[in-house]
Amino acid sequence: MSKTDCLSAFRVVLSHTSHPGNIGSAARAMKTMGITRLYLVNPKEYPSEVATSLASSADDVLDAAIVVGSMAEALVGTTVQVAMTARRRELVQPLSTPRQLAPELLAEARGGGEVALVFGTEMSGLTIEEVQQCNRLVTIPTNPDYSSLNLSQAVQVLTYELFSCLSDDVSHLEEKPKYASHEHVELFLEHLESTLLTIGFLKPYAPKRLMPRLRRLFQRTRLEQEEVDILRGILRxxxxxxRHAERPALPSSKRDHSR
Structure with a gap:
């Protein structure tokens, strides 16, 4: 079983969304974090081409979205309901950040519970009545002088905190290098020595300390095959x-008259 399988127990609930673009953007945010269950409470406009456009290939999330007429319907079957709020409220529930709350929510999901992440309208957020139907409150820490977050941004932050608790491995994005073999590195070093002799940088009669130093330099760096090819191209x-450079004639005073 995958570590992220428990995310199937999560649903995102958007209440009375006024702009369909925010629904599409929220679907995109959800899918990037492995959450695909979307509930819409009385959206102003849905379905919508604008929502589909901004979903950016998260069409499957939109197609499976469940439209309901009330918050109570959207929360049926859930055991934990998390209300996203940015306002001070005279309520009993303590206020947590997404990072603080994420482990508890994941434990609930692993234990067989159903978790709703509940978001209100773009302008005024959730109503008091909607918040009262939830048993957890969460807020995103922001700059106190400017705390404006787009709806889909709030969805992204909360779902990211859940996903990052399960997996922060990004190794699948790393390029797998093809390292040069021993014989290819040796051929490069031979090519380098030959070139340095040809251009006069390496003096055959001088103490032979240069090539051992260069060898150590390149051995400290684990060369990739492409890098060896580039270096040999530079040498060629x-x-x-x-060979083709025009050599300027020496002034007469500098010419060798010893013949």
């Missing part, structure tokens, strides 16, 4: 440039 271009 260096020799080509040296």
């Amino acid at each position: 271009a260096t020799l080509e440039y040296d």
Whole structure:
């Protein structure tokens, strides 16, 4: 069983959403975090082409969305209801942040419970009556001088905190390098030595400390095959440039008259 399977116990409830674009954007936010159950309480406009456009390929979430006529209907079967609020309210429930509450919600889901994440309208949020139907309150910490969050942004933050508790592994995004083999590195070092001799940087009669130092330099760096190919391309271009470069004539005072 996947670590994220318990996310199937979560539903996002959007109450009286006035702009269909926010429904689409919320669906996109949900799907990126592995939550696909969407409930809509009396949306002003739905279905909507605007919602589909902003869902950005989260059409399956929109297609499966359940439209209901009341908050009570949206919460049927849930054991924990989390009201998102940005206002001070004279209510009994303590106010938590998404990060503080996420472990409790995941434990509830793993134990067989159903969790509703409840969001209100864009302008005024949830009503007092809607909040009273929930048994948890959550708020997103923001700049106290400017705490305006778009509805879909709030959905994204809360669902992200849930998902990141389950998995913060991003190794699947890392490029898997193809490292150069020993023989390819040796061929490069031979090519490098030959080039340095040709352009006069490596003096055959001088103490041979340069190549051992260069060898250590490249051995400290685990070269990828593409990097070896690039370096050898630079060496070939260096020799080509040296071969075709026009060498300026020496001034007469500098010419060798010893013959």
